[in-house]
Each structure stands twice: as structure tokens, then as C-alpha cells.
Amino acid sequence: MTIPGLFVIVALSLAGAFQTETQTGASARIEGEAQVESTVGIPVQVLQVIYPGPELEVRDVDPRTTPIVLRIDAVYPHGADYRYDLTWSGMEAGTFNLTDYLRRKDGTESTDLPACTVTVKSVLAPDSIDIQLDIPEKGLIPATYRSAWLIGGIVWVVGLLGFIFLGRRRQPSSVQPAPEDIARAKLRRIEQLIETAMREPAFSVQQKAELDLLIVDFWRERRDLTGVAPDKAIQTLRNDPEAGPLLQRAERWLYDRPENTSREEISALLAPLRELVREAAIKGRPSLSGTGTASGRETGTSKAAEGGRG
Amino acid sequence: MDQPVVSSDIKSVSRFIDAIRERVGRVVVGQDIVVERTLIALFTGGHLLLQGVPGLAKTLLVSVLSKSIDLHFSRIQFTIDLLPSDILGSEILDQRTSEFRTKKGPIFTNLLLADEINRAAPKVQGALLEAMQERRVTIGDTTFNLPAPFLVIATQNPVEQAGTFELPEAQLDRFMLCHRLEYPSVEEEREVLRRNAGLGVQRRDGGAVVQTEFDVLEKEPVGHAEELIAAMEAVHKVHVSDTFLEHVVKLVHETRNHPQLELGCSPRAGISLIKASRARAVIHGRDYCIPEDLFSLAEDVILHRIRLTYEAVADGMTGKKILREILDRDIKSAD
Incomplete structure (x- = not known):
């Protein structure tokens, strides 16, 4: 109240600072003190302003573009009306109505409020400063602090979920062919290799290695030994009355010194094996249940025995 | 043949x-x-x-x-x-x-x-x-x-x-x-206990000690x-065929290229596989190596030479499981 430069309402009236009568026909009634003129950027107060009707609050404005920044410092009941202590500061030169920056707190119309006109002067000459505000279009940045946090939170959660579920190394997902197709393909391949071995003396090392393991796999499936460790499975097969002799002859052909095996012996080994494979291919997949095809076993045994004698 | x-x-x-x-x-x-x-x-x-x-x-x-x-x-x-x-x-x-x-x-x-x-x-x-x-x-x-x-x-x-x-x-x-x-x-355990119960007391230097298995070792070699x-x-005379070498090379290389293995087998592992397979062949009365030797010795030669990736360990994988998977795949998809 003792701030120099403040004027008592009477003095203000005399100085004609309030032009509300002429502009709007009615003005806010001020029972305290007011400074209605200021320079750009300097905050000043208007005390004990009485506005009729329900309580008021400051309108939302964009602080980067508004010419007046208004704040309600205090609100007092005044009969059916309210008294307000206001602080305002001008951001650009001109004459402004503080009432334009107020609204009813209960949301009702506030167009009937009396004006409270203030003047902002600039110390500098007009257009001496060219302020280029790089203000983005509305909507490009979050409207409020809360929404910015909300968007940030959503991004964080989505990122975390992505890291947990998508960041882990994915197992290569390939369409697996049906087991029957695999079995058929294997049988076909064994037959091809056997025929190549019988036909061509120069059976390559890779083909030998492939044929040997395919034969082991053939018998392993036939004897339901796929769940057994490979070395144990081979040991079991070598002692098998049907598979054992065949496997051991194949081992000697494939792994012993070449001079120890003649072409005739190779043919004698491979011919019954080819018959066995052909029979399995005709009857379907080599039995996975271990029961095999009874006739297949019998045939295999007899053919293997023939091969052995050969 | x-x-x-x-x-x-x-x-x-x-x-x-x-x-x-x-x-x-x-x-x-x-x-x-x-x-x-x-x-x-x-x-x-x-x-x-x-x-x-x-x-x-x-x-x-x-x-x-x-x-x-x-x-x-x-x-x-x-x-x-x-x-x-x-x-x-x-x-x-x-x-x-x-x-x-x-x-x-x-x-x-x-x-x-x-x-x-x-x-x-x-x-x-x-x-x-x-x-x-x-x-x-x-x-x-x-x-x-x-x-x-x-x-x-x-x-x-x-x-x-x-x-x-x-x-x-x-x-x-x-x-x-x-x-x-x-x-x-269980059967072996039973036999161990039976033999141990058969040990007696050994007189020595005027006193006596309870016999251990070491006391009953025969001195004559x-x-x-x-x-x-x-x-x-x-x-050293055991024959190692090219086909067998092919299996060894393939196995060693697969450990080096396996996605769950950070460290695969060194060339020394391949050499050890061949050496050990030759000795096993002799022990089993053969003068040539066969895949059974390789499969049987793979764990003992390879497992201590490989190291799993962090992800594989986190997924609960072990060297034994990975090796078994490699050997199984070798048999199933021989090509």
C-alpha cells in the first residue's frame, strides 16, 4: 500500500487513468490502490478490485504469445460479490482490459463483467526490436506438462515391453516338413547313395560319411533308439542280430583300409541294404514305435544274411 | 569282409x-x-x-x-x-x-x-x-x-x-x-560294500591297523x-579313414559355428579326437576307427574345450546338451 507510484482510487479517477466509463459504460470498482499504467515487463498491482457475481479465476493463455500476464494474488468475499488483489504485467505496448483475462470459476458467462483497463508503454521506439519467435504449430508439442509425462510414460512402457518380448533372440521359425516327408526323403537319399556306391568306384568321402550316418539313423529309428545317446545307440545296434552284421560290414567298408574290401563285397553288402530301404519306403516310414514292419525285419534279416554269405 | x-x-x-x-x-x-x-x-x-x-x-x-x-x-x-x-x-x-x-x-x-x-x-x-x-x-x-x-x-x-x-x-x-x-x-555299490566288509586287520610293527583296499593290491605286475x-x-598303426576324418572335421567345425557356443573346439581337440579314437579302437580290438569311437569320446574330448554364450547359460543350456544336439543332428541330417 505504501509503494511509491501507486495512486489512491480517487487520484486515479481524477487523472482519468480509468477510461472504463467511456469504453464499456461500466468499470470494475476498485476500493484499494491501482497502477493502471506500466512499462513492458514491469509487474504492478491492482488491489481490492470488486467484481460483481460469482468468483473469478484467470483464463488459460499461452504465456509465449499473451500481451498481458495476470495473476490473482488473493480473493476476499464482498457481500454477494468478491474482492480481488491482482498483479499484472504487460508483455507488449498497448491498452488492455484485465477483465478479458478473467472468467467465472463456475463456468458461467463472464461477458457482463465491468472493464479494468490498463496501459502498457514501451521505453523503446516502436519496431526497434524484431522478435522472431519460433513457435511450432499447435499440436506438434505436448499441450501440457501432464500430457508430456503421459506420452513419455507410454513410450517407456512400450519400449520396455518391446525390449522384453521382441529384443530377445528369436529362434529361426521355419516351416518344418512333416515327419513322414523327412523319412521318405531320407530313404530316397539312402537308396540314391547305395546305387551310386554300387555303380561308381569313386564314391566320395563326403558321400561315404553321409551314407554311414544315414544307415545308423535308419536303424536307430527302426529300433526306437532316437532318444538314446548316439554312442549307446550304435553300441546297441552293433549287437542287434539284424542290424549288427550289416552295420559292422558297412563300417569295415567305410572305415577300414580300402584294400581290405573288394567291389564284390561292397555290392554284397549294399544289395540287401537297398532292398531293405526300398521295402521300408514302400511300406512307409521306418517304424518309430520299435515294432517296425515284421515282414520288413524278416526280409531284412534274410537279405542281410544273403549279403553276408555273398 | x-x-x-x-x-x-x-x-x-x-x-x-x-x-x-x-x-x-x-x-x-x-x-x-x-x-x-x-x-x-x-x-x-x-x-x-x-x-x-x-x-x-x-x-x-x-x-x-x-x-x-x-x-x-x-x-x-x-x-x-x-x-x-x-x-x-x-x-x-x-x-x-x-x-x-x-x-x-x-x-x-x-x-x-x-x-x-x-x-x-x-x-x-x-x-x-x-x-x-x-x-x-x-x-x-x-x-x-x-x-x-x-x-x-x-x-x-x-x-x-x-x-x-x-x-x-x-x-x-x-x-x-x-x-x-x-x-x-546300485549293484556296484553293493559289491563295493561287500568287498570292504571282507577286509580284515593287518598286524604291523607290533600293533595292528584296519586294512584298506590299498593293502590288498597285488604287487606283481x-x-x-x-x-x-x-x-x-x-x-599309431590304427587306420584313420578319410571318412572318419570327415566326421571329426565336421564335428569340430560345428562347435565353432554353433550360435550358443562362444568358444568352439581348437585344432588340438580334433587331434585329440583322432588320437583317443585310435586308442579306443585298439582297446576294442580293432585296427581302424569307427564313428562309435568318435561319439563315445566326444563328451570327454570336447566338453572342457567349449564355452557357452551368456544367453545359452541363461536359457539353461549345458555343454552336454548342445553336444548331444550336434551329434544327433549329424546323424539325422547327414549331408
Whole structure:
């Protein structure tokens, strides 16, 4: 109240600072003190302003573009009306109505409020400063602090979920062919290799290695030994009355010194094996249940025995 | 082709092996695979690492084996305060002659049992492993060759890891085989207890002690260095076909390219696979290697040489599972 430069309402009236009568026909009634003129950027107060009707609050404005920044410092009941202590500061030169920056707190119309006109002067000459505000279009940045946090939170959660579920190394997902197709393909391949071995003396090392393991796999499936460790499975097969002799002859052909095996012996080994494979291919997949095809076993045994004698 | 032609070398070696097995079997129950692995190491000049909890007759096995072949045997219990000189030997001052004299350490033996090798400090492990590799030791200014044959059988307890120094992969690679011992079966366990209950009391120096299995070891060997040398020569004559080499190369390369393995097999692993397979072939009376040798030895040759990726460990994978998967895939998708 003792701030120099403040004027008592009477003095203000005399100085004609309030032009509300002429502009709007009615003005806010001020029972305290007011400074209605200021320079750009300097905050000043208007005390004990009485506005009729329900309580008021400051309108939302964009602080980067508004010419007046208004704040309600205090609100007092005044009969059916309210008294307000206001602080305002001008951001650009001109004459402004503080009432334009107020609204009813209960949301009702506030167009009937009396004006409270203030003047902002600039110390500098007009257009001496060219302020280029790089203000983005509305909507490009979050409207409020809360929404910015909300968007940030959503991004964080989505990122975390992505890291947990998508960041882990994915197992290569390939369409697996049906087991029957695999079995058929294997049988076909064994037959091809056997025929190549019988036909061509120069059976390559890779083909030998492939044929040997395919034969082991053939018998392993036939004897339901796929769940057994490979070395144990081979040991079991070598002692098998049907598979054992065949496997051991194949081992000697494939792994012993070449001079120890003649072409005739190779043919004698491979011919019954080819018959066995052909029979399995005709009857379907080599039995996975271990029961095999009874006739297949019998045939295999007899053919293997023939091969052995050969 | 029906009757395998087994050379006379293999036949005589088989008799020697059968005699050793029979002698070991009188004292040690079961553990056939361990005996086989020890013989493989002995015939190929490789070294053997046994992983297993205490009380599985490791020391007894090595002891009876050394006595069976008339080999000198030493045992070192590795502890944290062991020094390299405690193993290799040192120079000591002879006060009578005022000259330094070399005192050879326990490493100068044919069969060395390094018990709980991971309990010693890395510099001690390093000294032993270097001697294993070079088969000679330098004490002071003099270099001494280690006796031939020279075989180290080291043990590790996989359970108690407190106060141990884990052997790094580079040093583990020096062991040709790393075998994981398992508990005996129920029947074997019964036989162990039955034999132990049959031990009596031994009178000694006017007193008496309760007999242990070590007291009943037969002193008379079943073979000598000549038989052992013959076995080693037979191993080197075993035929390794190109087809078998193909399997080995494929297996070694698959460990290097497996997505769940950070460290695959070194070339030394492939060499060890071939060596060990040759010895196994001789032990099984063959003069050529077959895939069964490879599959049987793969775990012992490969598992201690590979290292899993962090992701594979986090997914609960083990080296054993991955190796099994590789071997299974090799058989299923031979191409």
C-alpha cells in the first residue's frame, strides 16, 4: 500500500487513468490502490478490485504469445460479490482490459463483467526490436506438462515391453516338413547313395560319411533308439542280430583300409541294404514305435544274411 | 569282409589290456569307462582330468593301474600353499661339499595323480601344465626330461568351489580327456560294500591297523614297459579313414559355428579326437576307427574345450546338451 507510484482510487479517477466509463459504460470498482499504467515487463498491482457475481479465476493463455500476464494474488468475499488483489504485467505496448483475462470459476458467462483497463508503454521506439519467435504449430508439442509425462510414460512402457518380448533372440521359425516327408526323403537319399556306391568306384568321402550316418539313423529309428545317446545307440545296434552284421560290414567298408574290401563285397553288402530301404519306403516310414514292419525285419534279416554269405 | 582281420599286434595288446582290466577289476568295482579312458591317455601320451566328488576310487584306480604295469606312481595333494618347487623340485645346498645339488620333485614319475588341481594357485597349475606339455623340467640351469611314459591324471571336485582357482580354457585344453565320474550303480555299490566288509586287520610293527583296499593290491605286475610300448605302437598303426576324418572335421567345425557356443573346439581337440579314437579302437580290438569311437569320446574330448554364450547359460543350456544336439543332428541330417 505504501509503494511509491501507486495512486489512491480517487487520484486515479481524477487523472482519468480509468477510461472504463467511456469504453464499456461500466468499470470494475476498485476500493484499494491501482497502477493502471506500466512499462513492458514491469509487474504492478491492482488491489481490492470488486467484481460483481460469482468468483473469478484467470483464463488459460499461452504465456509465449499473451500481451498481458495476470495473476490473482488473493480473493476476499464482498457481500454477494468478491474482492480481488491482482498483479499484472504487460508483455507488449498497448491498452488492455484485465477483465478479458478473467472468467467465472463456475463456468458461467463472464461477458457482463465491468472493464479494468490498463496501459502498457514501451521505453523503446516502436519496431526497434524484431522478435522472431519460433513457435511450432499447435499440436506438434505436448499441450501440457501432464500430457508430456503421459506420452513419455507410454513410450517407456512400450519400449520396455518391446525390449522384453521382441529384443530377445528369436529362434529361426521355419516351416518344418512333416515327419513322414523327412523319412521318405531320407530313404530316397539312402537308396540314391547305395546305387551310386554300387555303380561308381569313386564314391566320395563326403558321400561315404553321409551314407554311414544315414544307415545308423535308419536303424536307430527302426529300433526306437532316437532318444538314446548316439554312442549307446550304435553300441546297441552293433549287437542287434539284424542290424549288427550289416552295420559292422558297412563300417569295415567305410572305415577300414580300402584294400581290405573288394567291389564284390561292397555290392554284397549294399544289395540287401537297398532292398531293405526300398521295402521300408514302400511300406512307409521306418517304424518309430520299435515294432517296425515284421515282414520288413524278416526280409531284412534274410537279405542281410544273403549279403553276408555273398 | 565277414570276419574282421585283426592283426597280431592288436591281439597281443588286447591280451595285455584284458589282464590290466582283470587286475583293476579285482580292486575297483565298475568304473569300466574310467579304466578305458585312463588306458587311452596312457597309450596316446595324453593327460586325463577326472571330475568327480571325493570317494569314487580315483586314487585307488590310478594306484592299481600303475602297479599293474610296473610304473612309478606319485600323488600330490594340491593346496593353496603349494609352490612350483614342491612339484618340480629345487636346488639345495649340500653343506658337506658346499655345492648345490638338484632334488627332483614328485613330477619325476610315470603316473602322477594331481589331486584337486584347482585348489593350487595359478602359478603352480601353470608350472605343472607347462611340464605336461613340454615333458621336461628346468631346475636351476639344468633341464631334465621327464620319465617316459609320463601321464598326469588330475582330479577336480565340481561341488566345493570355495577357495579354488578354476583352470582357464587354455590350460584345460592341455588335457586330452576330461571325464566326469559318476556314482556307482546300485549293484556296484553293493559289491563295493561287500568287498570292504571282507577286509580284515593287518598286524604291523607290533600293533595292528584296519586294512584298506590299498593293502590288498597285488604287487606283481601283469605287464611291463615293453607291453605298454607295444600298445602305443599298435595305436599309431590304427587306420584313420578319410571318412572318419570327415566326421571329426565336421564335428569340430560345428562347435565353432554353433550360435550358443562362444568358444568352439581348437585344432588340438580334433587331434585329440583322432588320437583317443585310435586308442579306443585298439582297446576294442580293432585296427581302424569307427564313428562309435568318435561319439563315445566326444563328451570327454570336447566338453572342457567349449564355452557357452551368456544367453545359452541363461536359457539353461549345458555343454552336454548342445553336444548331444550336434551329434544327433549329424546323424539325422547327414549331408
